Amino acid sequence: xxxLFKYVRESQIWKSVFRHGYPDTPRNRTLAVxxxxxxxxxxxxxxxxxxxxxxTWCMGGLTFFLFLILTLTGLLLMFYYxxxxxxxxxxxxxxxxxxxxxxxxxxxxxxxxxxxxxxxxHMYRVFLTGSYKPPREFNWNVGVILLVxxxxxxxxxxxxxxDQLAVWAITVGTNMARATPLLGHEGPLASALSFGGIDxxxxxxxxxxxxxxxxxxxxxxxxxxxxxxxxGFPLIAATLMAVHFWRVRKDGGISGxx
Amino acid sequence: MHSLLASMLPGPLCAAALPVGGGGGHVDDGPVxxxxxxxxxxxxxxxxxxxxxxxxxxxxxxxxxxxxxVWVVTVFFALxxxxxxxxxxxxxxxxxxxxxxxxxxxxxxxxxxxxSWLALRRAVINDERTKRGEPTLEGELAKQxxxxxxxxxxxxxxxxxxxxxxxxxxxxxxTAPIEEPAATARTPNPSKAPWYFLGLQELLVYFDPWxxxxxxxxxxxxxxxxxxxxxxxxxxxxYYTFEERPFAISFFWVGFxxxxxxxxxxxxxxxxxxxxxFGPFEYWDLHKLEPMVNVDLSTWVWVDILGKPRPDNxxxxxxxxxxxxxxxxxxxxxxLGKTVMRKMVTDMGMIRFxxxxxxxxxxxxxxxxxxxxxxxxxxYFIGMPEYFFNV
Numbered sequence: 001x002x003x004l005f006k007y008v009r010e011s012q013i014w015k016s017v018f019r020h021g022y023p024d025t026p027r028n029r030t031l032a033v034x035x036x037x038x039x040x041x042x043x044x045x046x047x048x049x050x051x052x053x054x055x056t057w058c059m060g061g062l063t064f065f066l067f068l069i070l071t072l073t074g075l076l077l078m079f080y081y082x083x084x085x086x087x088x089x090x091x092x093x094x095x096x097x098x099x100x101x102x103x104x105x106x107x108x109x110x111x112x113x114x115x116x117x118x119x120x121x122h123m124y125r126v127f128l129t130g131s132y133k134p135p136r137e138f139n140w141n142v143g144v145i146l147l148v149x150x151x152x153x154x155x156x157x158x159x160x161x162x163d164q165l166a167v168w169a170i171t172v173g174t175n176m177a178r179a180t181p182l183l184g185h186e187g188p189l190a191s192a193l194s195f196g197g198i199d200x201x202x203x204x205x206x207x208x209x210x211x212x213x214x215x216x217x218x219x220x221x222x223x224x225x226x227x228x229x230x231x232g233f234p235l236i237a238a239t240l241m242a243v244h245f246w247r248v249r250k251d252g253g254i255s256g257x258x
Numbered sequence: 259m260h261s262l263l264a265s266m267l268p269g270p271l272c273a274a275a276l277p278v279g280g281g282g283g284h285v286d287d288g289p290v291x292x293x294x295x296x297x298x299x300x301x302x303x304x305x306x307x308x309x310x311x312x313x314x315x316x317x318x319x320x321x322x323x324x325x326x327x328v329w330v331v332t333v334f335f336a337l338x339x340x341x342x343x344x345x346x347x348x349x350x351x352x353x354x355x356x357x358x359x360x361x362x363x364x365x366x367x368x369x370x371x372x373x374s375w376l377a378l379r380r381a382v383i384n385d386e387r388t389k390r391g392e393p394t395l396e397g398e399l400a401k402q403x404x405x406x407x408x409x410x411x412x413x414x415x416x417x418x419x420x421x422x423x424x425x426x427x428x429x430x431x432x433t434a435p436i437e438e439p440a441a442t443a444r445t446p447n448p449s450k451a452p453w454y455f456l457g458l459q460e461l462l463v464y465f466d467p468w469x470x471x472x473x474x475x476x477x478x479x480x481x482x483x484x485x486x487x488x489x490x491x492x493x494x495x496x497y498y499t500f501e502e503r504p505f506a507i508s509f510f511w512v513g514f515x516x517x518x519x520x521x522x523x524x525x526x527x528x529x530x531x532x533x534x535x536f537g538p539f540e541y542w543d544l545h546k547l548e549p550m551v552n553v554d555l556s557t558w559v560w561v562d563i564l565g566k567p568r569p570d571n572x573x574x575x576x577x578x579x580x581x582x583x584x585x586x587x588x589x590x591x592x593x594l595g596k597t598v599m600r601k602m603v604t605d606m607g608m609i610r611f612x613x614x615x616x617x618x619x620x621x622x623x624x625x626x627x628x629x630x631x632x633x634x635x636x637x638y639f640i641g642m643p644e645y646f647f648n649v
């Protein structure tokens with residue numbers, strides 16, 4: 001057995017993948033982090049305060065992990081879901097009726113709820129430890145945009161089951177856009193944008209119409225939300241996460257007294 | 259009210275913290291149970307709850323050394339659990355609490371209470387250490403550096419495995435709900451936004467959509483982004499503290515705990531049909547009506563005080579409100595900057611001070627308007643439905 005392990009570890013294939021020995025010496029531990037594209041998001045060494053749960057609450061890491069879970073389960077759900085008004089509800093319903101112990105939709109739904117909570121708690125911790133202070137001002141701002149993206153991801157996903165809860169929650173949410181100043185047809189100053197008695201802003205061209213691709217939550221809105229939910233927002237969020245993690249390292253590492 | 263965080267979250271738990279001993283009662287039995295439920299319904303009424311929670315938060319911050327003790331939070335969680343077990347047997351409470359989509363709200367409640375307590379505790383310890391001239395808890399640990407592999411990588415792996423296991427168990431135990439197919443002709447009552455926006459939906463009671471749904475969320479985002487540039491206090495960077503930044507921490511607690519989180523919980527559990535308020539043990543009656551007797555500021559000034567009909571020109575009619583709000587937003591900041599807040603202006607500079615004051619005044623306008631609605635039934639400061647401009 002020992003011989004076999006030794007043989008495998010000295011083979012050309014193994015060595016081509018792993019450039020270092022087992023990480024039990026300082027040199028190999030350093031190499032383990034440096035030579036791995038995923039691990040090298042971390043620095044080689046961290047402050048002891050940065051790995052204490054009572055200090056960090058692990059909420060940022062959990063948020064990222066939830067994003068990965070949601071990407072994976074979301075990808076699987078996409079195989080069984082057609083974003084049209086005739087099919088969407090049926091497909092989700094079938095997922096429950098025909099799959100024994102199916103957990104993908106459950107993981108996706110509960111995970112999405114949890115991700116909103118974990119983002120809030122992460123920001124709460126960052127605020128309470130003053131970790132937004134110089135030199136981390138910019139990264140806090142990236143974080144705020146990621147918070148907004150998390151809410152938008154959750155909000156666009158809310159519509160996709162196409163049941164009463166979904167449609168009416170999105171109706172309530174997007175009704176606010178009617179009242180956008182200048183750009184919503186029931187907003188203040190919208191009537192100022194009229195010319196010779198013709199309103200430029202009306203129910204058929206205001207912000208809400210743009211969000212929903214129609215005057216009410218219908219097929220156009222479903223497709224629009226689906227594309228944003230599955231492609232648009234995740235891409236932006238993933239990009240900004242890369243920036244966020246990079247700046248955590250560049251701005252002094254996992255938070256701790258500087 | 260002796261439990262630290264009872265004050266931050268809705269009344270059922272505040273009420274539970276006082277009288278204990280109510281056994282498992284049903285809707286119509288047991289004088290103790292009935293009294294307890296009545297007390298909970300009474301205390302969660304928005305006016306009383308808001309006043310109690312503000313007083314509670316002040317008490318928690320003032321007596322923070324007491325509230326940060328371990329046994330205090332243990333007692334609080336024990337009482338909360340006891341209350342939940344007791345309340346669970348009530349059909350009205352049960353109906354709302356056991357909805358699968360409301361499980362995360364319970365998690366939100368528990369985690370926010372726990373982490374607030376944890377942060378307060380560490381702040382109290384750190385402040386004492388600083389007073390004695392010792393380094394903070396984090397400061398002491400930060401001097402040591404450890405290898406990412408294995409210390410950090412392994413704890414990440416353990417978190418990941420445990421968390422995945424928990425998610426799987428939750429997903430197997432509770433099936434994701436699906437309601438009836440979408441029907442644009444049938445409006446459910448109540449119609450609620452997704453739970454994380456319920457704080458904004460709650461504000462619709464007091465403000466028009468253009469403020470509650472557009473302006474305030476924009477200000478929240480802008481305000482969050484502005485925090486690191488406005489807060490010029492260099493202390494408290496990277497460790498928990500209260501005494502080194504009392505204003506920043508108190509302000510954030512009021513905003514996050516009293517407004518954001520507790521409005522989410524209020525909106526989820528205590529707002530029923532027609533967005534009427536229902537105590538935790540109240541039946542969601544479709545026909546509960548709340549009298550609408552709200553009056554505009556202009557009516558109050560022209561009709562009640564001056565004793566004549568309101569003028570036809572909307573700008574003349576709404577002049578009192580316009581003057582009032584211009585005074586509030588444009589005259590108040592320089593006035594305060596010249597007098598009470600002079601030191602702030604010199605510390606922060608004019609631009610920071612003005613940005614901060616305007617965000618702050620918008621934030622303060624929320625409790626002001628809520629208070630005026632409850633006390634004198636104020637509807638709008640400025641009510642110009644002609645231009646959809648109601649404040």
